[in-house]
Amino acid sequence: MTDAIDLSTANEFIARHIGPRDADVASMLELLGYASLEAMIDSVIPESIKGSSVLQMTAGLSEADALAKIKAIAAKNQQFTSYIGQGYHGTHTPAPILRNLLENPAWYTAYTPYQPEISQGRLEALLNFQTLIIDLTGLPIANASLLDEATAAAEAMTFCKRLSKNKASNAFFASQHCHPQTLDVLRTRAEPLGIEVVVGDERSIDDASAYFGALLQYPASNGDIFDYRELVERFHAVGALVAVAADLLALTLLTPPGEFGADVAIGSAQRFGVPLGFGGPHAAYFATREAFKRDMPGRLVGVSVDRFGKPALRLAMQTREQHIRREKATSNICTAQVLLANIASMYAVYHGPQGLTRIAKRVHQLTAILAQGLSQLGYGVEQANFFDTLSIASGAQTAALHAKARAAGINLREIDAERLGLSLDETTTPAAVSALWAVFADGQSLPDFDALAASVAARLPQGLLRQSAILAHPVFNRYHSETELMRYLRKLADKDLALDRSMIPLGSCTMKLNATSEMIPVTWAEFGNLHPFAPSEQSQGYRQLTDELEAMLCAATGYDGVSLQPNAGSQGEYAGLLAIRAYHRSRGEEQRDICLIPQSAHGTNPATASMAGMRVVVTACDSLGNVDIEDLRAKAVEHKERLAALMITYPSTHGVFEEGIREICQIVHDNGGQVYIDGANMNAMVGLCAPGQFGGDVSHLNLHKTFCIPHGGGGPGVGPIGVKAHLIPFLPGHDKMARKEGAVSAAPYGSASILPITWMYISMMGGEGLKRASQLAILNANYIARRLEEHYPVLYTGSNSLVAHECILDLRPLKETSGISVDDVAKRLIDFGFHAPTMSFPVAGTLMIEPTESESKEELDRFCDAMIAIREEIRAVERGEVPADGSPLKNAPHTAAELAGEWNHGYSREQAVYPLASLVEAKYWPPVGRVDNVFGDRNLVCACPSIEAYQEA
Known part of the structure; x- marks a missing residue:
């Protein structure tokens, strides 16, 4: 008689997500001195909180079943064509960006670029983003993105409060023409700080001195384009600062905020290739004047040099300022929207200045044609000048028009009972314009699209047409074929170390598997x-x-x-x-x-x-x-x-x-x-x-x-x-x-x-799998701690000398005995193909290691072998066999260019780049040597190098 075969749909996902196999778990537990995983966990969790979990230990779904279930859920969303606008627009994500960036684990599994030597690819993409924002806004410095436009506006408000010379005022003016959701977030952020947000019509301000700062929208949320030059001068005359929320696509055609005096420009990069996604994630931007660079919130990518004097990128100044300034920090933001900023930057790289301008002109011309046709149909378009957005005086027909639009699969913006709005975008076609006319026609003949296309003039204000060039840097003028862009993205990805190459053992940051089935x-x-x-x-x-x-x-x-x-x-x-x-x-x-x-x-x-x-x-x-x-x-x-x-x-x-x-x-x-x-x-x-x-x-x-x-x-x-x-x-x-x-x-x-x-x-994990993940996260951390404790002291343990899901190694004694610092160990790990653990947090001079449950015992051992080999190199310094300055630790990481050049070190090339035999098979080569952070901060450059420097390089 044959064995019975399980005919149910197998859920293999738990075993796919968790790294160690059963035999590995047994081996690790043996090292720790426990007979079972449950016994070890029982020794870790304090008695006072045991049994507090309310998670039901249900079985998880298989990957196929989970995908089928969520597909059925997704099908309940109705895909109307939305002309709602309000800061969110339809866009096309170029297919090579979708495949080679958004869907590529080399990009999405990477960590924040705190270790710049292994982050040069994503840092370059972010520098492109900053350059894009600088060019389009006309301001000299921009950050590497914020969370969303409303958050960026709130950051601009507190930024103006800190820097305004009008110290007597505690009121912030916000234009009624700003997007409503931005005004709501402003109010939330202002109230605990005692800031009064005054919302009104900027054209009716009598006394600018009543405010420490102002926020204006350009173009306005309802579509109008106002000339803010005189208003900005009035605010400046009383020491107030002005922030402008600006549409990036419109800025390809309109005078940028920096050229009419704005102190800050903020907004969203969503319409540069990032899907609507029911609201996010989308990269916001924040640009300001050179004089204010040290007060700018968020992250900033800067150009520096490595130890060979070659250009190298790294995060500048503000990076993790919360750890230094704490409650005096200018912002609590420590997350950007890097993946989305990189999509937007590559959208600009792929289209180039001519392509972006062509998209903007096309969107505007379709809007002008739409507006003229609506006028022919008897509707009052409220804007004389506009870019892509109109508000329509629709009177008593408003509700009926919304109903008719929705019956046709179209969403219009709800303004009030007698007005509605609409915004066109990159995805709009001539046929879509005709479909909009059909909603409004009420039995009338539709306007002649071709006739209007041949006769309608642009409706941008002549006095605000952009005169300055955009995106002149070569990076925005080369990669316009798919072949070139594909290779550029591959080149950048190859510079980086992400989770698709090796374990990232960052304590407190939990770099675990992002499973493909989850991402699809x-x-x-x-x-x-x-x-x-x-x-x-x-x-x-x-x-x-x-x-x-x-x-x-x-x-x-x-x-x-x-x-x-x-x-x-x-x-x-x-x-x-x-x-x-x-x-x-x-x-x-x-x-x-x-x-x-x-x-x-x-x-x-x-x-x-x-x-x-x-x-x-x-x-x-x-x-x-x-x-x-x-x-x-x-x-x-x-x-x-x-x-x-x-x-x-x-x-x-x-x-x-x-x-x-x-x-x-x-x-x-x-x-x-x-x-x-x-x-x-x-x-x-x-x-x-x-x-x-x-x-x-x-x-x-x-x-x-x-x-x-x-x-x-x-x-x-x-x-x-x-x-x-x-x-x-x-x-x-x-x-x-x-x-x-x-x-x-x-x-x-x-x-x-x-x-x-x-x-x-x-x-897919179910209750049983989630519990198992927590148990294995704790096991993996304790396994690493036990393997390394004779080489590096584990700084803190709980009862029974066990840690939780991460452990802190104390390297401070080694600095005393060898002169080797935690930075040296971090950079040397790059030669072994690893991202460093979290450095000097929460204790200076330490490494905090978190392996997560996703890493196999083989990978844990590979990391431990690297750390032990590094400890042997430190011992050689302690014994006086190698001077600290002559140690591979002080010169790490070692680049391929250095290996091929003149060799002036007292150790071999092989020790430098192949310290373990296992590295020969799959070597990661850092693109730059150790980066000089001090040089970068003293010589701050936060945009793509000049064309001259680019050509010289």
Whole structure:
């Protein structure tokens, strides 16, 4: 008799996601001294929080079944042609960019370029983005992107507040012609800071001195194009600063903000090849004047040199300023939208200046033809001058016109009961214009498209036509064939080290598998083509997806409600503290403004607390890295009447499960505060313990960490918050949701189009798989700690000498005995083909390692072998056999060009580039030597090098 065959659909995904095989797990447990995985985990998780998980141990779906289920959900979304505009436009993602960048793990699995030597490709793409923004806005410096246009506007507001010479004013003027969602986010961000946002018609301002700054929209949200030159001069005359939210495509034809005096230009790069995606993710931009460069929020790519004096790129100045300035930081933003900024930059590279201008002229001419035809049909177009957007006086017919449009599969913008709007875009065709006329014709003959096309003049204001050139740099004038672009993208990707090449052992950053099945739905038109403000009946697929995902995240965390709106972890922190603040105010306790934050906290925590209008009180940590409970108790009691919250990371930033977490939460609650548990380290807890059950009131979750959304070179991210029931009424609202106030992002569901990734991950893993992932994350970290502890001291451990999902290696003693620093070890790891672990956080001179559950035992051993080999090189220095300056560690990383040139080192070429035999088979060659950061900051260049320098190179 033959063995029975299982005929059910097999779910192999858990085993695909988790690296170690069963035999590997047994071997690793043997090294650690445990008979079973459950016994080891039982020794790691504190008694006080065992059994707190509410996650049901359900079985996951197979990859095929999960894809079929989400395909059925996607099919419930209706793909209308949306002319809603309001900052969101249809666009074509060029196929070679879709295939070679967006769908390419070499690009989407890369981490933030904090190690510049292994990030030269994505840094070059971001430098192209900055150059694109500088050229189009007419301002000399731009950052490497922000989260969305509304967030960028809010950053511009606080930027103006810091730098304005009109210190007497606490009011910020925002034009009524700005996009409504931008105004909503401005109000949210202004209120905790005591800033008054005054919304009005800029053409009616009597006293500019009443404001420290202003935000204008160009072109206006309703389509008008205003000449702001005289108004800007009036603001400047009283010491106020002016920010302009500008449409990038329009700027190919219109005078740029920098040329009419704007101090800041902000906006979205979405229409440069990034799908609508129900609102995100999309890269925002921020450009300003040279004098303000050190106050600019976000990341900035700069040009420097490597140790050979060759040009090399790296992140400049502002990088992770939160860790240095903490509550005095200018912003809590530590995530950009790198992957989307890179798509936009390559869109500009592919089309070039002529191509972008041609698209803009075509969109404008179709709008002019549409406007003339509507006039012939008897409708009043309210704009004399416009680029791509019109508002129509539609009177009593407005509701009927919307109904007729929707019957034809068309969405128009709802302005009010007697006016409607529409915006054309790159995807609009002559046939689409005729279809729009048909909506308005009401039995009349349609205008003659060809006749109007031959006769209609441009409707741009003559006095504001652009005179300056754009995108003259060779990078925007070469790669216009698919062959050239494909090779350019491959060349850049080959310069970088991403998760598709090797493990990225970054502590606190959780670089785990971004499975292909999770990624596939992201590029489906059913998710990509929806406008975020389309009528709700058209987005029922998204509604089901978000409802199910919110329930999944509640189950994983033990919370009662979730908001998916925050589109970064930093924004999730902010939304969580706003919920706490609003809760206290609802109870008549407006005075509660003290936020306790441990010394070890991630730098965004104090920066966020400051943005939320709270005062930070730092609590001590003990010698083991745990929160000093008695110091916390003393400060909670001291500030009892004003205590608003505690922000604490769990497991701790030091990589351990603190035994006293329940007691800590109880102390805060007993003194009237709420507990914010930073969810950065949820990868150690899912299925094992739940913050919403052991004392947390709110947590943000990094979906780009625990829940598999890829880092994309430093963004996209998603940072939803989970809350207990009493905080649900204070979750972020939006004009398009039941609760109208409190928006923290431009779109109601933030970066909605990447939520299918997390839905797929949780659906395929099931409760059993999620628990297994947490267990293996902890096992892998402890395996590395045990293998390396005789070579590098493990700085902190919990009970039974075990760590959580990450461990911190203390390299400070080695600096004393050898002169070798943590930087030297990080750069030497590049020669071994590894990204360095997190350096000097949370403790200077240390490495924080997080292997994740996705890495196999073979890869863990390869990393450990590299670290042990490096330790032997350090010992050679300690023994006096090699001078520190003559060690391969001080000269790392070693490039191919150096290998081929004159060799002046006291060690062999083979030791330099093949320190382990396994590297011969698959060697990563860094494109540059060690980058000189100091030189780059002293000689700041943040755009593509000049044409002369480019030609010389």
